[in-house]
Amino acid sequence: MNFDLLVAILxxxxxxATPLLIAGLGELVVEKSGxxxxxxxxxxxxxxxxxxxxxxxxxxxxxxxxxxxxxxxAAALIFAFLVLTLMANQVATGLALTIFGxxxxxxxxxxxxxxxxxTLGLLFPHALTDxxxxxxxxxxxxxxxxxxxxxxxxxxxxxxxxxxLILRAVGESDSAAHAIGYPVxxxxxxxxxxxxxxxxxxxxxxxxxxxxxxxxxxTAGRGWIAIALVVFASWRPGRMLAGAYLFGLVITMELQAKxxxxxxxxxxxxxxxxxxxxxxxxxxxxxxxxxxxxxPACLGKxxxxxx
Amino acid sequence: xxxxxRRKLLAAGAVGAAGLAIGTTPFAxxxxxxxxxxxxxxxxLYVGPVGDFGWxxxxxxxxxxxxxxxxxxxxxxxxxxxxxxxxxxxxxxxxAQDGNDIIFATSFGFMNPTIKVAKQxxxxxxxxxxxxxxxxxxxxxxxxxxxxxxxxxxGTIAGMMSKTGKAGYVASFPIPEVVMGIDxxxxxxxxxxPKFQTQVVWVNSWYDPAKEADAAKALLDQGADVITQHxxxxxxxxAAEKAGAIAFGQAxxxxxxxxxxxxxxxxxxxxxxxxxxVQAVHDGTWEADNVWLGMKDGEVxxxxxxxxxxxxxxxxxxxxxxxxxxxxxxxxxxxxKDQSGKEKVSAGQKIPDEELLKLDWYVDGVKS
Numbered sequence: 001m002n003f004d005l006l007v008a009i010l011x012x013x014x015x016x017a018t019p020l021l022i023a024g025l026g027e028l029v030v031e032k033s034g035x036x037x038x039x040x041x042x043x044x045x046x047x048x049x050x051x052x053x054x055x056x057x058x059x060x061x062x063x064x065x066x067x068x069x070x071x072x073x074a075a076a077l078i079f080a081f082l083v084l085t086l087m088a089n090q091v092a093t094g095l096a097l098t099i100f101g102x103x104x105x106x107x108x109x110x111x112x113x114x115x116x117x118x119t120l121g122l123l124f125p126h127a128l129t130d131x132x133x134x135x136x137x138x139x140x141x142x143x144x145x146x147x148x149x150x151x152x153x154x155x156x157x158x159x160x161x162x163x164x165l166i167l168r169a170v171g172e173s174d175s176a177a178h179a180i181g182y183p184v185x186x187x188x189x190x191x192x193x194x195x196x197x198x199x200x201x202x203x204x205x206x207x208x209x210x211x212x213x214x215x216x217x218x219t220a221g222r223g224w225i226a227i228a229l230v231v232f233a234s235w236r237p238g239r240m241l242a243g244a245y246l247f248g249l250v251i252t253m254e255l256q257a258k259x260x261x262x263x264x265x266x267x268x269x270x271x272x273x274x275x276x277x278x279x280x281x282x283x284x285x286x287x288x289x290x291x292x293x294x295x296p297a298c299l300g301k302x303x304x305x306x307x
Numbered sequence: 308x309x310x311x312x313r314r315k316l317l318a319a320g321a322v323g324a325a326g327l328a329i330g331t332t333p334f335a336x337x338x339x340x341x342x343x344x345x346x347x348x349x350x351x352l353y354v355g356p357v358g359d360f361g362w363x364x365x366x367x368x369x370x371x372x373x374x375x376x377x378x379x380x381x382x383x384x385x386x387x388x389x390x391x392x393x394x395x396x397x398x399x400x401x402x403a404q405d406g407n408d409i410i411f412a413t414s415f416g417f418m419n420p421t422i423k424v425a426k427q428x429x430x431x432x433x434x435x436x437x438x439x440x441x442x443x444x445x446x447x448x449x450x451x452x453x454x455x456x457x458x459x460x461x462g463t464i465a466g467m468m469s470k471t472g473k474a475g476y477v478a479s480f481p482i483p484e485v486v487m488g489i490d491x492x493x494x495x496x497x498x499x500x501p502k503f504q505t506q507v508v509w510v511n512s513w514y515d516p517a518k519e520a521d522a523a524k525a526l527l528d529q530g531a532d533v534i535t536q537h538x539x540x541x542x543x544x545x546a547a548e549k550a551g552a553i554a555f556g557q558a559x560x561x562x563x564x565x566x567x568x569x570x571x572x573x574x575x576x577x578x579x580x581x582x583x584x585v586q587a588v589h590d591g592t593w594e595a596d597n598v599w600l601g602m603k604d605g606e607v608x609x610x611x612x613x614x615x616x617x618x619x620x621x622x623x624x625x626x627x628x629x630x631x632x633x634x635x636x637x638x639x640x641x642x643x644k645d646q647s648g649k650e651k652v653s654a655g656q657k658i659p660d661e662e663l664l665k666l667d668w669y670v671d672g673v674k675s
Contacts, residue, residue, distance in 0.1 A: 008528040012521055106358060113358040116563055211516040211542040213564060216356030217388070220515040252521060258508040259475065259525035261674045268511065 007132040009256055014144050015210055017248030019044075019202040019219075021147045023226035024233070024240050025154050026198025031230055032158060033191035034171035034298035038094025039079055041223025042101020043196050044203030047072040049105040051204025052117055052214040061120040061208050068204035069197040075101060076196025080189050087302040102217060112214040119212040141209045143201070148241075150198075155237040167191060171296035174303040184303050199223065232281050234294040250277060347588045349373075349581075350407040351385040352398060354414035355514045361539030361558045362513065362575070363387065366413045366436075368559075369577035376582050380589050391416025396423055403428040409588050411581070412436065414513075415482055421447060432593055434584060437484050439664045445595055450580055453601030454484075455491035455663075456631045457573030459638035460609055460624050461555045462495030464570050465533040466503050467620045468553055469496075474533040475526025476507045477519055477543045481675075483666045485537045490670045491638045492535060495627070497672050506531060507675035516542040527552055534568075544568055560610040571624070572610035579605055599660060602631045639663065644671040 023040055030037050050071035055064030079097050082088040122129070123145060124138040158164040169177040170187045178184045206218050225247065233239035250273055351370050355363035367385065374383050384407070389398050395417045402410050403424060409432040412421045418435055422442035425433040433447040441447040465474050474496065478485050489507060496503040506529070508522045519538045523546035526534060534547040534554040541564040547554035548565035556562065556572025580600065587593040600606040609628060612621050630636025641652035646669045652658055658666075669675055 005528055008524070012524050012528075016517070016521060106356060109358060113364075114360045114563060206517060211520050211540070211545060213360075213516070213541060213545070214358075215360055215514075215516060215540055216358040217514070218516055220512070220517065222517065251518070252525070255508055255510075255518075255522045255525040256528070259506060259522070259529040259531075261506060 004132050007136045009252060010136060011139065013245060013248040013252045014140055015248075016251050017244040018141070018144050018147045019205040019210070019222060020226050020229060020247060021241060021244035022143070022150060022205065023199045023202035023223060024229040024244060025147075025150055025237060026195040026202070027227055028230050028233065028235055028237065028240055029154060029158070029167070029198075030191050030195035031299055032171045032235060032296055033167050033188045034174055034296050034301065034303070035080075035083065035188050035192055036090045036094065036300040037076070037079060037097070037192060037195055038091060038227060039075070039097025039101065040195075040199050040226050041219060041221065042098035042105075043072040043075050043199035044206075044219045044223045044226075045101045045105035045217070046075050046108075047200025047203030048207040048218050049109040049112070049203075049214055050200070052207040053108060053112055055204075055208055056112060056115065056117045059118055061118055064117075064208055065120070065201060065204055068200040070200075072200025072203065073193045073196040076192050076199075077189075079196075080192040083302070084185050084188050084192070087304065090300050090302070098223070106216045109214045109216065113216075115214075117208065117212055117214075120208045141205075143205050143209060151237050151241045158237065168296070171298055174298045174301070175306070178303070178305055184305070188303075199226075202226070228278055231295075232278055235296065236294075246277070346380055346382045347377075347409065347585050348405075348407045349381055349383045349585050349588075350402040350405075350410045351383065352389055352395065352402070352410065352412045352414075352417060353385060353387040354389060354391060354416065355387065355539055357385070357387050359514055359539045360541060360561065363413070363539065365558045365575040366411075366577055369575075369581050372578035373581040373585060376578075377585060377589075381585050389417075392420070396420035399424040399433075400427070403431045408432060409434065409585065409593070415484055432588060432595075439483070441595065441597075448584075448595040449597040450584075451484075451599045451664075452575060452577075452606045453599060454573055454575070454607055455487045455638065456601045457607050457609060458488045458491035459495040459631070459636075460571070460627045461535055461573070462492040462497075462638075463499055463627050464555075464616065464620055464624050465492070465535065465553075466496035466499030467623060468570070468616070469500070469503070469533045471530050471532045472500055472503050473531045474503070474505045474535060475523060475529075475531030476505050477522045477526070477534065477536040477538055478507050478509050478675075479513045479538050480511065481509065481667075483664055486666045486669065487663055488537055489673055489675070490666065493670050493673050494638050494643065497670075499623070503672055505673050507673065509675070510538060512538065514539045516540040519543050520546045523547060523554075524550075541565070556610060562610065562613070567613075567615065569610075570613045570616055574608040574610050576606055576608050599664075602628065603634070645669065646671060646673060 027040055047068035051064040051068030054067035055061040082093050083090045123142040129135045129139040166182050167187055170184050174184050207214055229243045232243045353363045357363055357367040370383055386398050389395050399420055411434045413436045415437045418438035421433050421435045425444040425447040429446055435449055437451045438449050493505040510518050510522050519540055520542040523534050523543035527550045532552045534543050534552055536543045536557050541561040544554045544561055544565040548568040553570050554568045556569055558575045560572050562569045637657055639658040641656040642654045643652040645651045
């Protein structure tokens, strides 16, 4: 295998992993605060369509990115109001959010089917991407670098800051956090909004970077993979990074192996491999007690202030 | 997914209710072989979203075109994003119960559900696209387009323009329809360049833009300089555009997504067929049949050639189109060898239609 090919493959892996990582980190923070939001796919689609629509209309992809985050966060706000203030069931509301997002994105996107958009360019000048090695370092979309910084930032926030400690406390024992005076609902609202913004950003990674177009259901189920990755990562940002890239690796290698003409395994098996890997890892994590108990204790439970 | 299905079903229900309100009873409306007084109610079952800009989009454009042509004669509804399998059966049954006169099921995987539901609703007319059997139902017809005729044009262009002699084929599922397209493409390319190879990557989905793009990238990384596809989104074209390769649109003119890479496209034009069939239901002359129409009938069209295509290539491609239309050219004419080099079709022989519709082997030069 020559170096050029290796670099091309590594870049494809980064491209496949980045949206999963961004959306997954958002959901990780949400779940750490004790809320389960299954609406990631819906919010991603809302982000994807908003980003595309705004970038096409204004001509500036960066404005599209911001709009995508705001729109998906707005959708997350509806979710937060329903499950936090009105205490609706989180699983059902999350599913409804995905269904809502799929429908509303198709509605908003109808006039944008079949047209092209200005895409988000590279962060570094083209002069820096002449050789394969330089391309591997400097040739990615800005969002790839952002996702790596985000991983460190989320780790630092959760484990090294007071605000992160409060967020984890809220997720582990909402009543105790409430008793010592922390605003449980406010913390959860903010976490859900952050998760929404990240899902929106991940969504418009598809519509503005990876496959610059709008078509219905553009994200094709990636939001669900992001949610699965949170469990896979046992709620740790570092493992989230590893999980997203592992997933990207498996998807890319499947296609590369086929393109290279290797026919050792049935294509159906290769296509199922990422999901089999997920199930195996989940089983291993649950078997090893330490990881299994890593889920936030209050995950998915409604909180009612008692005193 | 479920939501859209549900939403469209509710809409279908509303249309059904409106039909009742006009005064015809649903049973009278379904009476066989009688000229219809009210509008014909036609329903469409789609496997993807109408906004996919590919396969489903083409069907939906034809539905709108038919509606325009027939005016008050027809009322249409559609259900999009229906999964192939049990879900399709449920939706089909619902559409039949809603009093639709004719139901078009527009994906290969809807075949068995359609056969099943057609048995339960003998007075409703069913039409299934790209299938090979009606299971003996007299109220079920089959229709298909000879897309492979277009694939032969693409193969000719690929064979002449490729420098590496290797094409990447982003394919969905190994069903006869797809196998036929791969074989036609390779046969035509091989005729121009005997060393030509077609590398197939199965993405196991009709529609997954990110995966289609990654598959195209993988093929380009591995030395292909032509990308062609049998999946429904323009994503592989975009990957080809980025890499400076050439590619072809699928089901619809996708030039806007890849102005440099897009050489031409196979354009599905179902409008004449839908118009004819619904008209037949209206006139009471509908009969189940099995049609397979192609370029000659205007069902398969080629998008305008890209200006970047050299003149000799344009001429060669046009020759294939003209030959197909006047019947002098058939890509499945022997000698044809299979992957192992064994001769499957002897010189001068043609693969008969019924065998084509069950095709499950690849011609020499296809790597899958």
